[in-house]
Amino acid sequence: MLPDLALAALRALFEGRMSTSAAALAEHAQSESLVTAGKPDAVVFPQSTADVAALAAWSTAHRIPLIGWGAGTSLEGHALAIDKGVVVDFRDMAAVLDIRPEDRLVRVQPGLTREALNRELRTTGLMFSVDPGANASLGGMAATRASGTTAVRYGTMRDNVRGLEVVLADGRVIRTGTGAPKSSAGYDLTGLFVGSEGTLGLITELTLRLHGQPEAVMTAVAAFPGVGQAVDCVIATMQMGLPMARIEFLDTETVVACNAFSGLALPLSPQLLVEFHGHPEGVAEDIRRFREIAAGFGAEGLQWAEASEDRTRLWAARHAAYRAILASRPGAKAVVTDVCVPISALAQAVDETRSDIAASGIRGPILGHVGDGNFHAILLVDPSDPSEVATAKALARRMAERSLRLGGTISGEHGVGFGKLGLMEAEHGEAWSVMGALKRALDPLGLMNPGKLVPGQP
Numbered sequence: 001m002l003p004d005l006a007l008a009a010l011r012a013l014f015e016g017r018m019s020t021s022a023a024a025l026a027e028h029a030q031s032e033s034l035v036t037a038g039k040p041d042a043v044v045f046p047q048s049t050a051d052v053a054a055l056a057a058w059s060t061a062h063r064i065p066l067i068g069w070g071a072g073t074s075l076e077g078h079a080l081a082i083d084k085g086v087v088v089d090f091r092d093m094a095a096v097l098d099i100r101p102e103d104r105l106v107r108v109q110p111g112l113t114r115e116a117l118n119r120e121l122r123t124t125g126l127m128f129s130v131d132p133g134a135n136a137s138l139g140g141m142a143a144t145r146a147s148g149t150t151a152v153r154y155g156t157m158r159d160n161v162r163g164l165e166v167v168l169a170d171g172r173v174i175r176t177g178t179g180a181p182k183s184s185a186g187y188d189l190t191g192l193f194v195g196s197e198g199t200l201g202l203i204t205e206l207t208l209r210l211h212g213q214p215e216a217v218m219t220a221v222a223a224f225p226g227v228g229q230a231v232d233c234v235i236a237t238m239q240m241g242l243p244m245a246r247i248e249f250l251d252t253e254t255v256v257a258c259n260a261f262s263g264l265a266l267p268l269s270p271q272l273l274v275e276f277h278g279h280p281e282g283v284a285e286d287i288r289r290f291r292e293i294a295a296g297f298g299a300e301g302l303q304w305a306e307a308s309e310d311r312t313r314l315w316a317a318r319h320a321a322y323r324a325i326l327a328s329r330p331g332a333k334a335v336v337t338d339v340c341v342p343i344s345a346l347a348q349a350v351d352e353t354r355s356d357i358a359a360s361g362i363r364g365p366i367l368g369h370v371g372d373g374n375f376h377a378i379l380l381v382d383p384s385d386p387s388e389v390a391t392a393k394a395l396a397r398r399m400a401e402r403s404l405r406l407g408g409t410i411s412g413e414h415g416v417g418f419g420k421l422g423l424m425e426a427e428h429g430e431a432w433s434v435m436g437a438l439k440r441a442l443d444p445l446g447l448m449n450p451g452k453l454v455p456g457q458p
Contacts, residue, residue, distance in 0.1 A: 002041045002086075006062035010042060010086070013054055017092070018044040028087045031074035032322075033336045034381070034389065035419040040067065040081035047092045049165060049173060049204040055088065056202070057171035065447050068198035070140025071113065075336050076417030078144060078197050082451040088202060090139055096120045097205070103179060104210040105162060110139020110203050117208075126210040129154035132413065133319040139203045145195030147413035149318070152238075152371030153245045153277070154211055156413070161194050165205035169443040177207060192438070197415055198449040200442045214245075214277035218287055219311045222274065222299040223267040227251055227354060227366075230270040231347045233297040234370045238343050242289055246275040247371035251354075253328075254321055254365040254378075261324030262317035267300070273318055275311070325365050325378045335379040335392035339403035340412025343373045349406055350375060353399055360391050374412035397423070416453045425455070 002010065010018060019025075020042045029039040041064070046052045059066050065085030072079055081087060090111035098107040101124050108117060115135045117128050130141060132148035140146075142164070147156040154160070163177025176189040193200060224230040234247055250258065250271045258264055272294070276286045291302060305311045317324075326334060341349045350366065357364035357377065368375025377399060379392035400410040400423050410416070410423045424432050432455055439446075439454045 002064065003062070006058075006064055007042070009058055009062065010044070013058060014044045014046075014051070017047070018042055028069060028072070028089065029080065031072065031077060031080060033075045033077075033419070034333050034383065034392075035075070035077035035080070035417065037077055037080035037082050037418075038084065040087045041084045043069075043087045043089055045089050045092045049167065052088065052167045052202050052204050053171045053173055055086075056167050056169060059086070059447050060170055060445065063445060063447070065450050066202065067449050068139070068143065068202050070111065070137030070143070071134065073134055073136060073140070074417065075414045076411070076419030078415055078417035078449070078452060079140075080417075082418060085450075090137065093204065094137075099124060100179070101126060101210075104212075105179060105207055106210055107205060107207050108138055109205060110137060110142075112138050114138060114141065121210065125213050127213050128160070128208060129211050130157055130160055133322075138206055138208070142194050142203055142206055143196065143198050144413070144415040147369065147372070147374065149246045149248055149315070149369055151369060151374075151413075152247060153243060158191065158194055160209045161190060161206060162209050163207035164190055164193055164203055166193055166201040166203055168201045169445065169448050173204070174201075179207070195415070197417065197453045199439055199453050200448060202448070216280040216283045217245075217275065217277055217306075217308075217311065218283050219273065219275045219305040219314055220287070220290065221266060221303045221305070221314065222272045222294045223269045223302075224272070224294075225269065225298045225300070227270045227350060228347060229297040229299075230272055231350050231370065233272060233294055233299065235343055235346060236297070237290060237293050238371060240289070240293065242286060242293070243276070243278070244274055244286075244290075244371055245277040246273065246369075248273040248318055249350075249366075249368055249370040249375065250318070250321070251366045253363065254325060254367045257324040257328040257365065258317045258321055261327050262313075262320055264314075264317050272299075273314060275315075321367055322378060325380065329363065329380045331382070332380040333383040335381060335389070335396055336376065336414070337379070337396040337399055338368065338374060338376045338412050338414045339399050339408055339410060340372065340374040341403050341406045341408030345406040345408065346370060346373050346375075349373075349402060349408070352402055353377060356395060356398055360395055362388055362391055362395075364392075364395065369412075372412070373408065401426070418452050421452070424453070
């Protein structure tokens with residue numbers, strides 16, 4: 001529990017906008033995976049940058065940790081309180097502050113979700129492109145350097161955050177980046193905070209890059225005789241430079257789950273979901289070329305969805321794949337993990353992962369954003385069976401180690417939190433200690449989301 005003096009000071013700052021109720025603490029002590037931690041001491045709901053700055057000053061004065069909270073997905077435990085502290089829930093900082101269509105920029109608060117932003121942008125002819133599937137908060141997406149289905153064409157959060165406003169551990173408020181398309185003036189502090197998982201400061205404002213809404217959109221579903229052919233088709237398509245907006249892989253287990261959950265009738269074989277954006281003539285040519293490539297790898301039953309409602313239904317089913325897979329084993333929980341490898345190593349990584357899962361005795365459907373070498377395994381376990389949980393966690397670790405062996409990374413989009421903390425040194429070597437030095441320089445007391453991402457924290 002918070003000391004009485006600290007609690008009284010916090011109540012004075014956030015009267016009516018904080019909670020220590022059992023329900024609120026329990027809500028902010030869970031994620032969508034099996035990575036777990038304890039409950040926080042309190043939850044606060046700031047409404048402005050000034051609120052967050054005051055909270056940081058309170059944190060320093062009373063030596064109480066602060067943990068940022070967006071939508072709470074937290075697959076690797078990023079937003080969980082390892083050793084008590086106060087969760088900072090940004091739900092009340094969810095405004096669009098400024099849209100600048102001529103510069104293709106928008107300024108937003110961190111609690112705004114990507115879907116809400118795109119609703120605001122509908123009449124401008126612009127869109128925010130990063131689509132991780134979940135309706136995540138934009139602050140959380142920046143903090144974890146999120147990616148998703150459209151990254152193969154439009155890039156990740158790293159490519160689409162132009163600037164930030166950040167409250168540092170001592171209460172200082174800084175701004176990074178400018179409205180200019182580029183700069184050579186000093187360190188890239190925007191890049192430093194994007195992906196820092198709240199360990200260096202709390203993001204209170206984002207300036208985001210926008211893209212034009214495409215004139216023509218076409219989605220295809222291609223069924224393949226085996227996983228190898230589907231993955232090889234992805235590699236060939238990427239190497240030919242075909243400008244896909246999305247290219248997603250679903251193995252047969254995932255297809256079965258999605259058919260049952262979302263009412264689809266996809267063939268029971270590995271599938272690629274591909275989408276092209278652009279001018280009608282260009283999209284038509286892209287379709288022709290992809291059809292030829294896919295046919296060369298044995299694709300059958302190539303189906304095209306041009307109508308908006310048909311495309312929406314397919315992508316809604318893809319985004320619901322995690323829930324569909326969970327529903328395929330009632331009562332199960334999932335160890336959810338992702339890795340990202342060079343596109344040339346994708347086939348080997350997927351094949352070895354499939355073999356490893358098959359030998360483990362547990363179910364683990366595979367899917368992912370394979371156009372940039374990123375794929376996921378949803379490892380289904382009985383949470384009351386320690387042996388199943390241990391087997392799944394060992395599989396996830398071997399996935400990460402395999403990715404490193406093939407020249408990849410332990411996470412392409414889920415991030416590190418504390419779930420993958422033990423793998424950071426293997427990926428980064430001495431560079432990990434440099435991350436720790438940056439953490440100590442900006443947060444010497446270790447109060448910003450402690451126990452996550454970097455080494456040597458109290």
